[in-house]
Amino acid sequence: MTIKPQSFLRALFTVTILLIALVLVRLLWVNYMYSPWTRDGRVRADVIDVATDVSGLVSEVRVKDNQFVHRGDVLFVLDPYRFNYAVAQADADIARAQAEMARAKAQMSEGASRDQMKREQAARRANLAGDVISDETREDAASAANQSDAAYRADIAAYSAAEALYKAAVVEQQTAQLNLTRSVVRAPADGYITNLNLWPGDYATAGAARMALIDAHSFWVYGYFEETKIPRVHVGDRAVVRLLSGGVDIQGHVDSLSSGIADRDNPTSGNDLLANVNPIFTWVRLAQRVPVRVHLDSVPAGMHLAAGMTCTVTLLPGKRVPS
Secondary structure, X not given: OOOOHHHXXXXXXXXXXXXXXXXXXXXXXXXXXXXXXXXXXXXXXXEEEEEOOOOEEEEEEOOOOOOEEOOOOEEEEEOOHHHHHHHHHHHHHHHHHHHHHHHHHHHHHHHHHHHHHHHHHHHHHHHOOOOOOOHHHHHHHHHHHHHHHHHHHHHHHHHHHHHHHHHHHHHHHHHHHHHHHHOXXXXXXXXXXXXXXXXXXXXXXXXXXXXEEEEOOOOEEEEEEEOOOHHHOOOOEEEEEEEOOOOOOEEEEEEEEOOOOOOOOOOEEOOOXXXXXXXXXXXXXXXXXXXXXXXXXXXXXXXXXXXXXXXXXXXXXXXXXXX
């Protein structure tokens, strides 16, 4: 039986197409499973919770929602009257402390002169002969010198106390002035006000965040790579970030890799801190996703980034940024 050339060519063509298809499927599978790329990327940024260092009523809000502000711009102002009164009270306390310290200093100087005189008198009488001065007079002079010395020491202590009160008053004045300054809340960085929900008349409590500021210079991307792809991810690898909204690609590089993720099958149980492993095991196990932080080297002009945007991250393992 002879095989016709046409039949042989058809069979050869079919086998060739099948082999090519298998190779392509294999390449696509390897690329999908092991190539360092992910569609699960998120744009992130530093979100600063703006809070006051002092408590008070909000008298002015000088920004609007989604407004761009520069570092040092006034965001909102607390009612200044109470803080001005505190500064005035501190000034009065300093004036009173200064007067008390001046009085104590004058009294200390007077006590020093008196103590010097009494000690000199006691020394002269102690050197006189017994037929010139009686023992009683000599003892009275020594006793007066001791009393004068004790009074002088008390004057020194009084001056030290007055000086301490003055220093405390200075600290109170500086604190009052600082509180007045902190009643004007300024932007800690260049950025965007977001989700503004603060109005004049609201009460701001010290330490409680009343406004969110997204640092305009802190945007980065978290790419959640499957664990099968992590061996091909290295710090310094160049990265291409494509936003879901499209537009020009953003160039970046791998800044760091996370060293831990939560294990949902191994929570602690009770107070014994022993592993509580889920006894259910599914035969199809999904690869865990490990966060990889990508630094954005350059953002195209006019592109608006918002924290939470979705993006695709593709790494170029053969290309790295200079170290």
